[in-house]
Amino acid sequence: AVAQLMRVAWRTVGAICARVAAEAEREVDLLANLKRIGIDEISHRKGQRYLTVVVCHDTGRLVWAAPGRDRATVCAFLDQLGEERCKRLELVSCDMASWISGPVAERCPQAVRCVDPFHVVQLATDALDEIRREVWNEARRAGQTATATELKGARFCLWKNPENLTSRQEAKLRDIERTNRRLYRAYLLKEQLRQIYRLRPRAAIRLLEEWLRWARRCRLRPFVKLARTITEQREGIEAAIRHGLSNARVEAINTQIRMMARRAFGFHSPAALIALAMLSLAGLCP
Secondary structure (H helix, E strand, O other): OHHHHHHHHHHHHHHHHHHHHHHHHHHOOOOOOOOEEEEEEEEEEOOOEEEEEEEEOOOOOEEEEEEOOOHHHHHHHHHHHOHHHHOOOOEEEEOOOHHHHHHHHHHOOOOEEEEOHHHHHHHHHHHHHHHHHHHHHHHHHOOOHHHHHHHHOOHHHHHOOHHHOOHHHHHHHHHHHHHOHHHHHHHHHHHHHHHHHHOOHHHHHHHHHHHHHHHHOOOOHHHHHHHHHHHHOHHHHHHHHHHOOOOHHHHHHHHHHHHHHHHOOOOOOHHHHHHHHHHHHOOOOO
C-alpha cells in the first residue's frame, strides 16, 4: 500500500512539474542567444531508454531535452531552434557519434564541432585494455599461470593516471616495463595521447601529429585502428584543443539528472523527468 501510494504521489508530482515547466517555458525563451552548446545522451531507464540533452556552455544551464538518441532527435532540436538561430551557433561540443555530427554539419555549417576529450582518451584506454587481454590470453594458453594472474591484476595500474598510482602499483608497472614490452608500449601510447590535453594548443597539436605517426607504425592492431579513427575525427579534436571546449558541463548536468531519477526510484514516463530537470537545471523554477 505504501509503495502504491508513493507511485501515485510521484505521478502527481510529475504531472505538476510538467504543467509548471510548460507554463514557464512559454514565458522564458531558453534557446535565445545560444552560441556555444554541448549535446549528449543519457540513459534514464533500463532497456536502452535515452534522453538527448543540450546544455549552454556560457550559462551552464540545460536548455533542451527530449526522449531518444538518434538523428531525428537532434533534428527536432534544430527545428525548434530555427534557421536564424542555427546560423548563430559558433561551437558545438559532442562525442564522435554521427547522429549528432551529421545534422549539426548540415544545418549549422558555420558551427565548429569540438570532439569531447574524455571520449578520445577513453578510446585509448579501451585499446590498451584490449592489448592487456591479448597478452593475458597468450600467457594463459602457454601455461604461464603466474604471469597471467599478474596481468589480470594489472588492469588498474595501467588505467590510472601516473600521478595517482600507489607505490605498489608503481612497482607493478615497472615489472610490466621489464617483462612485457608490448603491453608497456601500449601504456605509453595511451599516456602520450592523454598528455595532448595538458599542453598549450600549438604544442598539443604538434604532439598529436607525433602520436599519430607513432601509432600508425606501432604494430599494435587496436592502436593502429585508433589512429585511423583519430585521423577521421582530427578536425574536431584539434578544434576542442584550440577552443578549450569539452562536454564537462553536459556531464555535470547528466549526473544531476541521474540523481533525480534515483531519488524518484525511476519514472514511468520521460516527460516527468524532463519537466523536473527543466525546473531544476534550466532556471525555470518560479
